[in-house]
Amino acid sequence: MSSPGWGRRRGPRVVVTAGPTREYVDPVRFLSNESSGRMGFAIARAAARAGCRTTLISGPVTLETPGGVRRVDVVSAREMLAAVREAFEGADALYMCAAVADWRPARRLAGKWRAKDGGSRRVSLELVRNPDILATVARRKGERLVVGFALETGSGLRRARAKMARKGADYIVLNDSSALNARRASVRILGRDGSRRELADQGKDRIARALVKLCVER
Numbered sequence: 237m238s239s240p241g242w243g244r245r246r247g248p249r250v251v252v253t254a255g256p257t258r259e260y261v262d263p264v265r266f267l268s269n270e271s272s273g274r275m276g277f278a279i280a281r282a283a284a285r286a287g288c289r290t291t292l293i294s295g296p297v298t299l300e301t302p303g304g305v306r307r308v309d310v311v312s313a314r315e316m317l318a319a320v321r322e323a324f325e326g327a328d329a330l331y332m333c334a335a336v337a338d339w340r341p342a343r344r345l346a347g348k349w350r351a352k353d354g355g356s357r358r359v360s361l362e363l364v365r366n367p368d369i370l371a372t373v374a375r376r377k378g379e380r381l382v383v384g385f386a387l388e389t390g391s392g393l394r395r396a397r398a399k400m401a402r403k404g405a406d407y408i409v410l411n412d413s414s415a416l417n418a419r420r421a422s423v424r425i426l427g428r429d430g431s432r433r434e435l436a437d438q439g440k441d442r443i444a445r446a447l448v449k450l451c452v453e454r
């Protein structure tokens with residue numbers, strides 16, 4: 237999808253992912269999560285306002301596309317991986333804000349899942365691991381900026397730093413679960429260089445502007 241004015245911008249090319257993914261069990265049921273997409277959309281809006289050529293890759297959400305942003309809609313993690321690979325090819329930065337489902341059903345049934353028809357009181361659903369989009373694309377990122385997100389309960393600092401190293405990101409934005417589906421959040425921005433910045437109880441637009449600065453000031 238193109239957006240008016242996108243091609244005339246001269247700033248860095250930025251890719252932002254947002255929202256949940258859906259992993260279908262059958263034509264009408266899926267595994268997903270509570271992500272609203274607000275943080276990713278706020279980053280895309282802030283990036284476009286800062287003059288970046290911004291591509292927003294979004295899972296299913298009910299938000300309007302910010303002005304000047306090119307939007308690509310996807311449903312599953314595997315679709316998101318393909319879209320991110322393509323968009324990141326010529327980009328300068330990736331903000332991997334989407335709440336990607338870690339697992340998907342091993343099979344997607346063509347018709348409705350009729351497990352209860354047999355009268356059983358317990359069934360199991362076999363799940364397989366989804367690709368880790370961030371880790372996959374960060375492997376060949378070179379000098380490009382890659383920012384990941386982590387939602388941890390408790391302090392989570394050590395786990396977030398380990399995640400940053402394991403996935404190869406330059407920064408990890410550490411959230412707690414109060415950020416989910418909310419307009420405000422408290423985040424810690426952890427850098428690979430050991431830096432740490434705290435933004436407590438801020439609107440997501442303000443957090444987004446701070447994150448976009450990481451790219452624009454580079």
Ligand code: C5P
Pocket residue numbers: 313332333334335336337338366367368369370371383384385386387399
């Ligand atoms: O491991 P965890 O899900 O906590 O990592 C969160 C970070 O990794 C986020 O930036 C998220 O977008 C990204 N991620 C991913 N692919 C997955 C799972 C998470 O890119 N399959």
